[in-house]
Amino acid sequence: NAGVTQTPKFQVLKTGQSMTLQCAQDMNHEYMSWYRQDPGMGLRLIHYSVGAGITDQGEVPNGYNVSRSTTEDFPLRLLSAAPSQTSVYFCASSTGVGDGANVLTFGAGSRLTVL
Amino acid sequence: GQNIDQPTEMTATEGAIVQINCTYQTSGFNGLFWYQQHAGEAPTFLSYNVLDGLEEKGRFSSFLSRSKGYSYLLLKELQMKDSASYLCAVRDGDYKLSFGAGTTVTVRA
Numbered sequence: 001n002a003g004v005t006q007t008p009k010f011q012v013l014k015t016g017q018s019m020t021l022q023c024a025q026d027m028n029h030e031y032m033s034w035y036r037q038d039p040g041m042g043l044r045l046i047h048y049s050v051g052a053g054i055t056d057q058g059e060v061p062n063g064y065n066v067s068r069s070t071t072e073d074f075p076l077r078l079l080s081a082a083p084s085q086t087s088v089y090f091c092a093s094s095t096g097v098g099d100g101a102n103v104l105t106f107g108a109g110s111r112l113t114v115l
Numbered sequence: 116g117q118n119i120d121q122p123t124e125m126t127a128t129e130g131a132i133v134q135i136n137c138t139y140q141t142s143g144f145n146g147l148f149w150y151q152q153h154a155g156e157a158p159t160f161l162s163y164n165v166l167d168g169l170e171e172k173g174r175f176s177s178f179l180s181r182s183k184g185y186s187y188l189l190l191k192e193l194q195m196k197d198s199a200s201y202l203c204a205v206r207d208g209d210y211k212l213s214f215g216a217g218t219t220v221t222v223r224a
Contacts, residue, residue: 031210040123042202042216043158050210058211090157096210102146104212106157 002026006091006107013081013114021076021110023091030096032074033058033104034066036087043090049074050096081114088112119215121203126221127193135188135218137203146206149177149188152217153199161201162188190220198222 007022025032033048035058045058049068063085065077074093078085088111092104118140127133139147146165150158164170164179164186176189190197200217207213 033212035214040216042119043204043214045211045213048210059213102206102210103148103160103163104150104158106159108157 004091004093004105004107006089006110008110009108010111011113013078013112015082015114017081019078019081021078021089021091021112023074023076023107024072025074025091025093025105026072027093027095027105028071029093029105030071031102032068032091032093034064034074034076035090035092036060036085037090037109038087046076046089078112081112083114086112086114119203119205119213121201121215121218123216124219124221126223129193129195129222129224131193133190133193133220135190135201135203135220137186137188137215139184139186139203139205139215141184141205141207141213143207144181144205145208147177147179147186148204148206148212149175149186150202150204150214151199152202158202193222195222195224 004025030051034046035043044060047066049055091107094102094104121137149161152158162177169178174191179186200219202217203215204212
């Protein structure tokens with residue numbers, strides 16, 4: 001059982017380049033989300049999805065796109081990379097609403113550097 | 116939106132107790148979570164409170180007062196492996212989880 005798998009683990013981009021961070025989960029979780037983590041600022045929500053075909057914006061969505069064509073996959077696209085997008089990105093998923101803690105399971109993270 | 120505050124750093128001695136406080140202001144409260152994050156790793160779930168009171172889980176306990184917008188995480192019998200960042204997070208509505216900046220705990224021998 002792999003949990004949440006993110007690729008790549010490391011990436012260096014030049015300003016203006018585009019790329020996609022991949023996220024896949026094998027736990028049949030309805031809820032998936034992307035966070036970025038910067039020193040001193042904690043985790044900030046970029047986009048989230050409550051099921052296939054449904055996405056919504058989080059706290060810091062500008063410069064990022066997402067789609068949710070399947071339950072398993074939730075890719076994050078950087079349209080035109082900027083140095084301000086240098087960060088560690090985490091994908092996280094959970095079962096969604098219901099009893100229990102709706103605990104997030106995180107991927108290992110993707111460290112992105114934009115030059 | 117959310118406003119979540121927790122101390123930046125704390126230092127304690129092996130075997131001691133440390134209490135990490137978290138205060139929050141939220142438009143819609145639906146649970147408070149604590150996560151642990153070791154350097155260079157992903158956050159992992161520690162505890163969850165939705166009702167007032169204390170939840171105990173081995174060496175870790177978490178307390179919530181919804182009327183005061185206050186929670187704490189209590190780490191007992193500290194071990195070197197407890198050196199990590201501890202993240203307070205509040206769920207707004209059904210899904211969205213907002214995190215504080217985290218408290219880095221350093222355990223010294």
